[in-house]
Amino acid sequence: xVNHIGIRSRPWLNKSNYxxxxxxxxxxxxxxxxxxxxxxxxxxxxxxxxxxxLKQSVVLKAVQKSxxxxxxxxxxxxxxxxxxxxxxxxxxxxxxxxxxxxLENDEAVLSMPEFPRIGAPGIYTEPALPNDGVVLQSxxxxxxxxxxxxxxxxxxxxxxxxxxxxxxxxxxPIFKDTKTPWPWRESRQFPHKNEAQ
Numbered sequence: 045x046v047n048h049i050g051i052r053s054r055p056w057l058n059k060s061n062y063x064x065x066x067x068x069x070x071x072x073x074x075x076x077x078x079x080x081x082x083x084x085x086x087x088x089x090x091x092x093x094x095x096x097x098l099k100q101s102v103v104l105k106a107v108q109k110s111x112x113x114x115x116x117x118x119x120x121x122x123x124x125x126x127x128x129x130x131x132x133x134x135x136x137x138x139x140x141x142x143x144x145x146x147l148e149n150d151e152a153v154l155s156m157p158e159f160p161r162i163g164a165p166g167i168y169t170e171p172a173l174p175n176d177g178v179v180l181q182s183x184x185x186x187x188x189x190x191x192x193x194x195x196x197x198x199x200x201x202x203x204x205x206x207x208x209x210x211x212x213x214x215x216x217p218i219f220k221d222t223k224t225p226w227p228w229r230e231s232r233q234f235p236h237k238n239e240a241q
């Protein structure tokens with residue numbers, strides 16, 4: 045799907061740049077349609093559970109080290125940190141193979157939009173983290189999900205500052221099933237909030 049959209053949008057980018065005079069196409073524009081986000085997960089086979097693996101910085105360092113030692117003629121993927129420490133962003137070549145080579149036997153890399161158990165009660169991260177962080181101020185997401193790259197911490201701080209210390213509002217519908225408490229009661233852990241975060 046991503047490649048199809050990228051291939052369809054590439055001629056449009058070239059055509060729109062052709063109309064403008066003296067407009068040099070930058071590589072970030074060329075590759076922006078091809079970036080993929082990968083989530084890192086850990087398998088607990090005995091407990092029959094899958095957890096988010098918070099090893100972004102370890103994986104990125106290992107991948108960069110392996111890239112510098114093995115330069116080939118093939119186009120190398122470009123790896124970038126992502127806002128969450130559970131994610132790695134890459135321009136495809138063979139990113140799954142390269143990321144997987146840096147993980148343990150019971151760990152894997154997935155390309156899926158969202159981890160199904162994120163924010164659910166119980167342990168869903170490796171290492172286990174509580175959902176009571178003071179940085180994100182979220183009843184669903186622990187602070188440990190934030191990437192340890194300074195850029196993302198600064199972005200988060202600037203967003204809070206611009207919003208006068210109010211966190212970014214992301215509204216997600218509550219899907220009711222047999223285990224969902226109803227009527228839904230929001231956590232009042234952070235008193236200045238009036239909606240679930």
